[in-house]
Amino acid sequence: MTRKLATALGALMVGATPALADDWPTQTVTIIVPYAPGGIADIAARTVGDAMSREWGQEVVVDNRTGGAGFVAATAVARADPDGHTLFVADAGVNVVNPFLFDDVPYDPEADFRPITMISDTPLVLSANVDAPFDTTEEFVEYAIENPGELSFGSAGIGSLNHIVPEWINLEAGIDVEHIPYDGGAPAATALASGEVEVGVLALSSVGPYVDSGEVKLLGLAREDRVGSHPDLPTLMEAGIDVAAGQWAGLFAPSAVSDEIAEQIEADVTAFLETDDAAETFGERGAIVSPMSSSDFAELLEELRDQYSGVIEGAGITPD
Amino acid sequence: MGLLESLQLGFATALTMENLLYCLLGVTVGMVVGVLPGVGHLAAISLLMPLTFHVPTTAALVMLAGIYYGAQYGGSIASILLNLPGTASSAVLCLDGYPMTQQGRAGPALLITTIASFFGSCVAILVLVLLAPPLAQLALAFHSADYFAMMILGLVAAGSVASGKPLIGLASVLIGLILALIGIDLNTGAMRFTFGVPELFEGLSIIVLAMALFGVVEVISSIGQPSTGAAAKTRITFRGLLPSRAEFRESLAPMLRGAGVGTGIGVLPGTGGGSMASFMAYAVEKRRSRTPERFGKGAIPGISAPESANNAAAQSAFVPTLTLGIPGDAIMALMLGALLIHGIQPGPRVVTDSPDLFWGLIVSFLIGNLILLVLNIPLIQIWVRILQIPYRYLFPSIILLICLGVYSVSRSPVDVMLVAGLAGAGYLLIRLGFDPAAMLLGFILGPMIEENMRRALRVSRGDFMIFLERPISAGFLTLALLMLLWTGYTALRARRRADAETTDTADTEDQTR
Numbered sequence: 001m002t003r004k005l006a007t008a009l010g011a012l013m014v015g016a017t018p019a020l021a022d023d024w025p026t027q028t029v030t031i032i033v034p035y036a037p038g039g040i041a042d043i044a045a046r047t048v049g050d051a052m053s054r055e056w057g058q059e060v061v062v063d064n065r066t067g068g069a070g071f072v073a074a075t076a077v078a079r080a081d082p083d084g085h086t087l088f089v090a091d092a093g094v095n096v097v098n099p100f101l102f103d104d105v106p107y108d109p110e111a112d113f114r115p116i117t118m119i120s121d122t123p124l125v126l127s128a129n130v131d132a133p134f135d136t137t138e139e140f141v142e143y144a145i146e147n148p149g150e151l152s153f154g155s156a157g158i159g160s161l162n163h164i165v166p167e168w169i170n171l172e173a174g175i176d177v178e179h180i181p182y183d184g185g186a187p188a189a190t191a192l193a194s195g196e197v198e199v200g201v202l203a204l205s206s207v208g209p210y211v212d213s214g215e216v217k218l219l220g221l222a223r224e225d226r227v228g229s230h231p232d233l234p235t236l237m238e239a240g241i242d243v244a245a246g247q248w249a250g251l252f253a254p255s256a257v258s259d260e261i262a263e264q265i266e267a268d269v270t271a272f273l274e275t276d277d278a279a280e281t282f283g284e285r286g287a288i289v290s291p292m293s294s295s296d297f298a299e300l301l302e303e304l305r306d307q308y309s310g311v312i313e314g315a316g317i318t319p320d
Numbered sequence: 321m322g323l324l325e326s327l328q329l330g331f332a333t334a335l336t337m338e339n340l341l342y343c344l345l346g347v348t349v350g351m352v353v354g355v356l357p358g359v360g361h362l363a364a365i366s367l368l369m370p371l372t373f374h375v376p377t378t379a380a381l382v383m384l385a386g387i388y389y390g391a392q393y394g395g396s397i398a399s400i401l402l403n404l405p406g407t408a409s410s411a412v413l414c415l416d417g418y419p420m421t422q423q424g425r426a427g428p429a430l431l432i433t434t435i436a437s438f439f440g441s442c443v444a445i446l447v448l449v450l451l452a453p454p455l456a457q458l459a460l461a462f463h464s465a466d467y468f469a470m471m472i473l474g475l476v477a478a479g480s481v482a483s484g485k486p487l488i489g490l491a492s493v494l495i496g497l498i499l500a501l502i503g504i505d506l507n508t509g510a511m512r513f514t515f516g517v518p519e520l521f522e523g524l525s526i527i528v529l530a531m532a533l534f535g536v537v538e539v540i541s542s543i544g545q546p547s548t549g550a551a552a553k554t555r556i557t558f559r560g561l562l563p564s565r566a567e568f569r570e571s572l573a574p575m576l577r578g579a580g581v582g583t584g585i586g587v588l589p590g591t592g593g594g595s596m597a598s599f600m601a602y603a604v605e606k607r608r609s610r611t612p613e614r615f616g617k618g619a620i621p622g623i624s625a626p627e628s629a630n631n632a633a634a635q636s637a638f639v640p641t642l643t644l645g646i647p648g649d650a651i652m653a654l655m656l657g658a659l660l661i662h663g664i665q666p667g668p669r670v671v672t673d674s675p676d677l678f679w680g681l682i683v684s685f686l687i688g689n690l691i692l693l694v695l696n697i698p699l700i701q702i703w704v705r706i707l708q709i710p711y712r713y714l715f716p717s718i719i720l721l722i723c724l725g726v727y728s729v730s731r732s733p734v735d736v737m738l739v740a741g742l743a744g745a746g747y748l749l750i751r752l753g754f755d756p757a758a759m760l761l762g763f764i765l766g767p768m769i770e771e772n773m774r775r776a777l778r779v780s781r782g783d784f785m786i787f788l789e790r791p792i793s794a795g796f797l798t799l800a801l802l803m804l805l806w807t808g809y810t811a812l813r814a815r816r817r818a819d820a821e822t823t824d825t826a827d828t829e830d831q832t833r
Contacts, residue, residue, distance in 0.1 A: 037369050038657020046373065046661070064366075067730055068518025069504070075518075101509070104516060152779055158509030180778050181506055183771070186645035186666070190589065193668075194460040196779060206645065209667020215460070284663040318509070 024084055024261050025058040031087045031251075032063050032080075034073035034094050040205075040287055044119040044249040045089040047281050051272040070094035071106055078112040082256035084265065088113060091249050092161055092304060100309045101159040101317065110305070113252040115297040116266050119273065120287040121246040123204045124165055124222040126236060129195045130215055137220035137239035140199065144175035152178045154188040154197040159317065162188060164308055165201040165222055165245050167315035172241050192216055203247055204230070205286025222246075227288065245307075248290065250297060266294050326679045327449065333378060333680025334687055342379045346386020347688045351695060353387070354394025354406050355703070356721055362527075363728035364391075365654045369661075377662040378677050382684040384655050389441065389634045389685065392594065393692050396433045396627055397703050401426055403538040404718060408526045408649075409594030409630045412602045414534050415757055416615060416622030423618055426704050427561035432568070432620060433627040434696045436575045440628030441689045443579035444586065444635035448682055452671060455587045455639050459646075462588065465776035465786045469796035470588075471769045474596070475761075476800045477603045492755040496762025499524055507774045519734035525650075526595065527729055528738050529763055531722050533756040536743035539715050541750075561700055563620075571624035574605050578625035582632030586648070589640035594630040594649070599761055601629030635685055642670050642678065650729075 029052070031045045042064060049060035065073035074094055080086035095109040126137060134140045144151055155162035158181055170177055180197050182188040189206045191197050193215040200207075201222055210216035220236040221227065224244045236243050251269060253262055272278055273291035282289045292300070311317075333339060353364045364387050372380035395406035400417030413433065420429040448455075462470075475493075502513045503523030514520040563571075578601040585597040605625040606615045615622050637648040645666035647653040659666060664674060671678045706714075726735050750756055780786035787793050 036653060036657055037366070038654070038660040042657070043661055050373075065731075066522075067732070068521040071518035071521070072732075106518070149781070157506060158504075178778070178781070180775060182775075183506055184646075187589070190459065190644050190646060191463075194463060196463045205665055209645075209665055209669055213668040215668075281663075285660065286665065 024264065025056050027058065027085055029053075029056065029058055029060045029085050029087065030063050031060060031089055032065055032073050032077050033089050034065060034070035034091075036066050037062075037064055040120065040122055040203075040247065040285065041089050041091050041249040043285055044282075044287075047278065048089075048119060048251065048269055048272065051278070052268060055268050055272070069098060069102065071098075074098075074107045074109070074112070077252070077254060078107045080254055082254035082258075084253060084257050084261035086254065087116075087265070088252040088254075089119065089249055090252055091247065092245075092308070093159065095250070095252065096301065096304045096308055097159055097161075097164065097312070100305075100312045110301075112255055114255045114257055114262055114294075115301055116251040116253055116262060116294055117270050117273070118248050118250045118290045118292040118297050118300070119269070120282045121248045121290040122287045123227050124161060124201050124245060124247055125204045125207065125233070126166075126169070126199065126201050126219045126222060127192065127207045127211070127216050128199045128219055129192055129197070130217050131195060132198045132217075135217065135219070137234070137236055137241065140219055141173045141175060141239075141241070144173070144177055148176055149178065151199060152180045152197045154180050154182055154191045154200040154202075156185040156188050156202075157181050157183065159312075160185075161245060161247055162201055163317065164311055164315075165243060166199070167317060168243050168245070168307075168311045169201070169236070169241055171311060171314050172243055189216075203286065208286065229283075245304075262294065323449070326675065327683070329675055330679030330683035333676045334382070334683035338376070338379050339382050339680065339684060340687070342375070342383040343386050343684050343688050344691055346383035347390035347692050348695065350387035350390020350392075351394040351692060354391030355397050356394075356406065356725065362651050362654070363725070365651055366728075369654060369658055372658055373661060377659075377664060378680050380658055380662065381655070381677065381681055382688075384658055385638070385681060385685065386688045388651055388655065389631065389688065390692060392631050392634045393434065393437050393696055396437070396623075396630075397430060399534075400429045400433065400623070401703065401706055402535075402714075402718065404535040404722075405530050407594070408530045409598050409633075410627075411530045411534055411595065411760055412598045412626040412630075412757065413623055415602065416617070416619050418538075419616070419618035420623070421707070425618070426707065427700060428563035428567060429623055430700045430703060431561050431697070432563050432571055432624050434693065434700070436571065436578065436624040436627040437631040438689055438693045439575045440579040440582055440631035441635050441685065443576070443628075444583045444632035445682060445685050445689075447583050448636060448639065448685075452639060452643075452678070452682075455636075455643075457668070458587060459589050459640055459644055462792065463776070463790060464772040464779060465790050466792040466796070467588075468769060468772040468776055469787060469793035469800070471765055471772065473796045473800040473803070474600060475765050475769065476803050477600065477607065488753050489755055489758050492749075492758035493762035495749070495754065496759040496764075497766035499529065499759070500763045500766040506771055507778070517734065519730075519732050523767075524738065524763075525729060525735065526760075526763065528726055528735050529742060530760060531726055532739045532742035533746045533750070533759060535718065535722050536739060537747045537750055537756070539718055540743070540747050542711065543715065561704075567620050570620045574601075574621035574625035575628040577601065577604055577608075578628030579632045581625075582629030583636045585629075586633035586636030587639045589644050589646035589648070594633045594637070595760075595764055597633035598626035598630040599757075599764065601625040638681070642666050643668050 031049050033042050033045045035041050045062045049062050053060040065076055070093060077086060077088040095113065099105045099109065134143045153166045163179060166177060177199065182191055185203060185206045188200055189202055189210060192200045193210040207216050211218060218233055220239055221233050222236055222243055222245050226233060226235060270291035273289045279289050349364055365384055391407055395410035396413045398404040398406040399410045399413035401421055403414045403418040405411040405414060417429050420426065502520055504521050505512055581601045581604060582597040585600060602622060602625060605621045606612050637652055640646045640648065641652045641656055643666065645656060647656045722739065723736050726739050729735065776786050787797060
């Protein structure tokens with residue numbers, strides 16, 4: 001712990017943090033999470049919160065406001081005092097996809113929140129039931145072209161990344177794999193293992209156990225680069241499909257937060273995420289720490305909004 | 321690893337001082353919060369979960385699990401004494417447990433359910449020990465079509481839960497089905513009956529519905545009745561707690577069947593945990609009984625079977641949670657979260673990868689259940705005294721507890737208002753003769769039937785033959801058909817016999833209902 005503190009402090013001193021907001025934080029900092037405890041967004045918030053309560057000398061608590069496709073949590077943050085004592089850990093679903101999916105979204109992810117940094121990224125992987133008659137991404141595309149309408153993919157629900165990314169693959173590769181929604185990522189992984197669906201683009205961590213038990217095989221990684229834990233697994237891009245999307249969790253603040261405070265949070269949190277401890281904690285849970293400067297994160301969000309809205313429109317994903 | 325070695329590892333893990341203490345803490349907290357109407361245990365688990373961040377994984381899980389099954393013991397107490405389901409899965413206990421209290425037999429009812437809880441848990445633990453690894457594989461054999469067929473069999477079997485007239489029973493199930501439609505439709509993402517209220521996107525919570533239909537409605541109906549009714553008749557001596565020998569003998573077979581039903585339903589993922597198991601066990605007993613008319617009026621099998629099933633399911637539900645990562649209900653979902661927080665990825669290999677966690681947990685179930693049995697029996701005399709509290713103090717406290725309990729689930733004031741609204745509507749419907757148990761049943765089964773049927777048809781691209789081509793599904797549907805035919809046949813025969821006798825008695829019976 002001392003080592004962690006020392007690293008964090010070191011990074012702080014070296015890092016370019018011009019003006020520290022001396023009087024912040026003056027009270028408990030609350031990180032609102034739109035999901036139940038145990039999901040990667042919650043774990044990200046807790047891990048960061050734990051480190052920051054030591055760093056800031058103020059308690060950092062995680063508040064799980066589940067429900068309403070993230071509407072409840074997001075509106076709470078959007079309406080909170082922008083004094084930096086209320087922060088938000090959100091994912092692509094809540095802060096990118098929702099406005100393209102639902103008609104009446106009571107918040108505006110672009111205008112209401114200021115991106116601070118990405119925290120973690122869980123790779124998504126195109127995987128298939130072990131009995132499926134293809135072993136690589138290329139063979140899968142070939143099979144889908146030869147047997148139109150025969151294959152199905154499982155997802156964690158309408159509008160989840162496990163739904164959007166395969167539709168994106170459909171558009172890119174010109175194939176038509178049918179969507180079968182399940183109630184969450186684990187039931188989707190089970191359906192893949194049981195052979196009810198032939199393929200799925202699911203979190204590497206949720207298909208991992210079935211790969212070990214020999215019921216599921218991995219075809220390709222939906223990511224720009226290969227990952228250290230699976231160096232032999234090629235990316236979809238290597239197979240000629242221009243699709244990359246991760247299941248990330250990022251840190252946000254209400255948009256009216258002062259620059260000083262936002263910059264201090266960014267510096268402290270990214271410094272922690274760069275430690276070995278953080279890498280290990282997230283690694284154990286199948287995620288990759290992804291500290292990112294606030295401007296890079298904002299740029300990435302911009303890009304994702306473009307990409308996902310295109311896919312959602314192109315594939316005709318609508319809730320009604 | 322052999323069975324004996326596994327058990328040895330389990331005992332070695334569960335009997336460490338640390339794990340024993342966490343087990344004791346968990347079951348005690350669970351039992352106490354389970355007694356409180358509302359969802360005390362869900363609140364307790366969500367409050368304690370962040371603390372477990374700093375506790376070793378096995379100890380954390382042992383404690384959270386203890387709260388979970390401890391609450392199953394406590395949950396039946398409020399159902400029996402006050403017609404208030406402490407947990408959603410003990411709602412069925414109201415049907416025959418509360419009439420027993422009204423007849424002054426609260427003590428025996430509580431003792432029987434305590435024994436049934438222990439018995440059901442032990443059977444399920446035994447099955448887990450012997451069969452856990454193959455059970456995990458069972459779920460992989462089930463596709464959506466098979467779940468659909470199983471639920472249809474469940475619906476047919478449970479038709480008998482409704483008492484009174486079949487048509488109004490059917491109407492009650494339909495009301496439950498309609499309430500279950502509220503929320504985002506899983507298959508299309510369409511909003512159904514949400515009226516733009518984000519709190520309704522994920523649908524009504526079963527806890528809200530159970531609290532409204534059983535708890536609040538009971539309070540409304542009891543107001544104005546003399547407050548000493550049940551208490552005066554209840555004997556609070558230790559002898560008064562003992563069930564008669566006949567009552568005890570009558571419970572044995574139902575407990576065993578209940579344990580079987582509960583274990584079977586518990587191991588299948590996504591079947592809603594204990595509430596479905598206890599309903600099914602009740603339905604099985606009522607259907608098997610030679611005197612089904614006694615059910616709903618204080619029949620002993622009507623409490624022993626569902627209580628045994630409910631506890632069996634509470635234990636066996638750990639199989640899908642640990643091996644597939646699919647929780648049976650909201651509380652299991654939190655336990656799953658605790659597992660993930662500690663970096664343990666649930667999966668088919670969790671038994672082989674973390675044997676100390678798995679076997680330690682199972683042995684801790686056994687220890688926890690023993691503790692609960694020892695804790696519960698002397699406490700029964702104290703619980704029964706609740707009945708002596710005058711209604712003018714008791715009712716406001718119950719309403720307050722319900723509000724707190726419901727609010728604690730998702731900290732949503734909307735849920736509390738919903739309880740008020742549903743209770744008002746429920747009171748009217750129940751006075752008109754609608755059946756609250758049947759509404760709850762429709763609410764539990766409806767979404768599972770719909771979701772799985774539509775998913776199966778999507779997989780088959782609209783071909784209904786999928787339900788007959790899969791052997792598991794075809795088997796369940798055949799059973800359901802046979803059961804329907806048998807019911808029709810017996811009903812017809814009974815009517816003929818009734819017609820042959822005097823028609824007068826039938827008329828008077830209709831009027832008294």
